[in-house]
Amino acid sequence: MSLMTRGTPRQEHRTNVRRFDAVFGGPIWWGMHLAGVYWLVPRLCGWGTNWPWHAWTLLMVALCARAALSASQVGRAGHAALQADPGDPTARRDTYLGWLGFFFSTFFGAVTLFEGLPAWFQDGCL
Numbered sequence: 001m002s003l004m005t006r007g008t009p010r011q012e013h014r015t016n017v018r019r020f021d022a023v024f025g026g027p028i029w030w031g032m033h034l035a036g037v038y039w040l041v042p043r044l045c046g047w048g049t050n051w052p053w054h055a056w057t058l059l060m061v062a063l064c065a066r067a068a069l070s071a072s073q074v075g076r077a078g079h080a081a082l083q084a085d086p087g088d089p090t091a092r093r094d095t096y097l098g099w100l101g102f103f104f105s106t107f108f109g110a111v112t113l114f115e116g117l118p119a120w121f122q123d124g125c126l
Contacts, residue, residue, distance in 0.1 A: 025067025057116030
């Protein structure tokens with residue numbers, strides 16, 4: 001049994017909003033992390049603490065994980081639709097977008113996490 005075929009996928013996962021979230025969710029949350037840290041670091045130096053940076057990083061990593069889950073659901077629904085009708089081009093597209101979105105979200109989630117790791121070991125206000 002493949003990773004993309006576990007469970008019973010529902011067809012409401014095959015909407016344009018879900019496809020967009022699956023493919024672009026990870027890069028969007030990574031960009032939000034960059035912008036948020038850029039805004040946050042000067043304020044942290046005045047506050048004398050780093051916990052908001054850590055919370056922001058963990059929130060963005062969690063949102064990347066949610067985008068990866070969305071991509072997995074899109075891919076599974078596309079795979080199930082492809083099993084029902086092998087000639088369905090949208091099912092092939094959804095299977096492809098599910099895998100692409102899963103790898104994008106996983107990659108950008110890891111990048112976001114690795115960008116936030118130095119704040120645990122070094123003060124950004126030096």
